[in-house]
Amino acid sequence: MPSPTTDPTSLDPERCVVVATGNAHKLAEIRAILSPAMPGVRFYALSELGSFPDPEETGETFEANALIKALAALEGCGIPAIADDSGLVVDALDGAPGVRSARWAGEHGNDAANNERLLREMADVPEPRRTARFHSCVVLVRPDGSVLEGNGDCEGRVGFEPRGDQGFGYDPLFLPDDTPGRTMAELVPDEKNAISHRFHALADLARQLA
Numbered sequence: 001m002p003s004p005t006t007d008p009t010s011l012d013p014e015r016c017v018v019v020a021t022g023n024a025h026k027l028a029e030i031r032a033i034l035s036p037a038m039p040g041v042r043f044y045a046l047s048e049l050g051s052f053p054d055p056e057e058t059g060e061t062f063e064a065n066a067l068i069k070a071l072a073a074l075e076g077c078g079i080p081a082i083a084d085d086s087g088l089v090v091d092a093l094d095g096a097p098g099v100r101s102a103r104w105a106g107e108h109g110n111d112a113a114n115n116e117r118l119l120r121e122m123a124d125v126p127e128p129r130r131t132a133r134f135h136s137c138v139v140l141v142r143p144d145g146s147v148l149e150g151n152g153d154c155e156g157r158v159g160f161e162p163r164g165d166q167g168f169g170y171d172p173l174f175l176p177d178d179t180p181g182r183t184m185a186e187l188v189p190d191e192k193n194a195i196s197h198r199f200h201a202l203a204d205l206a207r208q209l210a
Contacts, residue, residue, distance in 0.1 A: 008049040008077035013143055015041055020073040020083035022047045029193060030082060030138075033202040037209035043082075052076045062086065062099055062137040063149060070141045078143065086136035086197055088170045090118075090158060092125045101169070111169055115162060118173060122158050130158045134174065134184075136197035138205050148208050152200025159183060167192065 008018070017038070019027050022045060031043045046052060055072040059065040062085040069083035087101030097104035097114070105113035122130065134154040141147050155177045162172035164185030171184035171192075178195040179187060193199055 006044065006048055008079060011044075011049075011077075011079050013079040016044060017041055017080045017082055017140075018044050018046055018049055018073050018077045020046050020069045020081060025189075026084075026198070029198065030202060033199070034082075034206055034209065037206040046073055046077070049077050057085070057099075059085075060099065062135055063139070063151075065099060066137045066139040066149075067141070067147070070139045074141050074143065080140060080142045082138065082140050084136055084138040084198060084201065086134060086201075088118075088132060088174065089135050090122070090130075090132040092129050092131075093121055096121075115170060115173055118158065118170065119161075125158075127157075132156060132158050132174065134170075134197040136201040138198070138201040140205060140209075148205060150201045150203070150205025150208065152197045152202070152204055154178070154184075154195055154197040154200070156184075 019030055021027060024045070027043060027045050035041070052072070055068050057065040057068055059068055065085040066083050069085065070081045073081035073083060085099070087098055089095050089098055101114070102108055105117045107113060133156065136152050138150045139147060157175045159173045159175050163183045164172050166187060166189070167185035174184045175182070176184055176195055179191065184192060
């Protein structure tokens, strides 16, 4: 993780937003989509402003966990904060893995184990019932206590075998409706970004800001 480069107490809360992520790609996507709706605002990654412990994501919904992360970033930096939470929602599994997507197999971030469990749980589910979606919730909180929330989905199906090496998480098993015959992991970044659940959630938030 890079060393902090900016003291958050020096920032104007009217002109700066902290994004609760260390993911440079996510920061760039958020900046690109929200900047037109927030002219003159500069977006900082949380890691640029200090070293902060990850809050415990105890929420039972994507919205609750996004809010937990956003409020922690706001408290740590004193400027408006954006955070997102996302995961895979499978209809045949009553919405699982849902908010536990990253740790469904026990170890947080073990993509291989999570995908193995998904294949195991879906082994007897026929094609017509393999509908699923990636869901994302993006939350913006301000020091005055106001909260804005954007939500987005990428509809698709769970495949029978993993394909592709462009993505992460459940991407090798997820077949978006928008790209028939190809998994999310078989899409180049620009294709994925144009249909992703986070893109739709950010667009929803941008419409509210505008």
